[in-house]
Amino acid sequence: MWKSRKIWDFSAYVLIAGILGARLYYCLLNPVYYCQNPLEILDFREGGLSIHGGLIAGISALVFLAGKYNLGVLKILDAFACGTSVAQSIGRWGNFFNSEAFGAPTNLPWKLYIPPVNRPADYINFPYFHPTFLYESILDVGIFLILLWIMKKFARKAPGVTVFTYLILYSAVRIIVESLRLDSALNISGIPIAQIVSVIFIFSGVLGLAIIIKKHFKKNKNTLKI
8 A cells, every 4th residue: 555655656756757858858959949048948838848858757757766665667667658648648639729739731621720820931821731639649549548458468467568568659659640740849861850769769668578578478478368
């Protein structure tokens, strides 16, 4: 019981770390502007948060706190992975209300109208765009359902499967959605930084699953049947 209370106690710290990490990561991707306007780094009202920065900081905080209180790092990460996917699905609707994070112009039936003031200069004459926020929101719900099933199957038998699967699935979704978006914070050789980081996350997830498979699945193959 005390472990459950401790998780609730440090959840606030993880949330704060995630928000700060998301903001600082975004600012690092726009160094020229924020070096010239350093006080605006603290202006969260103007937006500018990156999910990758939030994940890196949040996971780091979870690893540190779970290790400090001997709570089982992988088990804690598994639990938070499910909640994170739901939070992302809900959070993406903020993009809708702010008319941001939309995709390329389209005339599909589910097209999204973007006011002229929010359109990129090169697309000022295009009224409708891909609602990429909606694509990601729906896919995040799908990720949650998959993770929930995985949690029921492997949470106790092989901790870590859920969080590493999350890294793979969300990163794959982000790569697809990012290919439609027009607002990449930074491109490297024409490739959005979000896609590059997502590839790194996928590699990390695959590596983590491979280690777990080697350590648990082969050793306990008779108890880990699906």
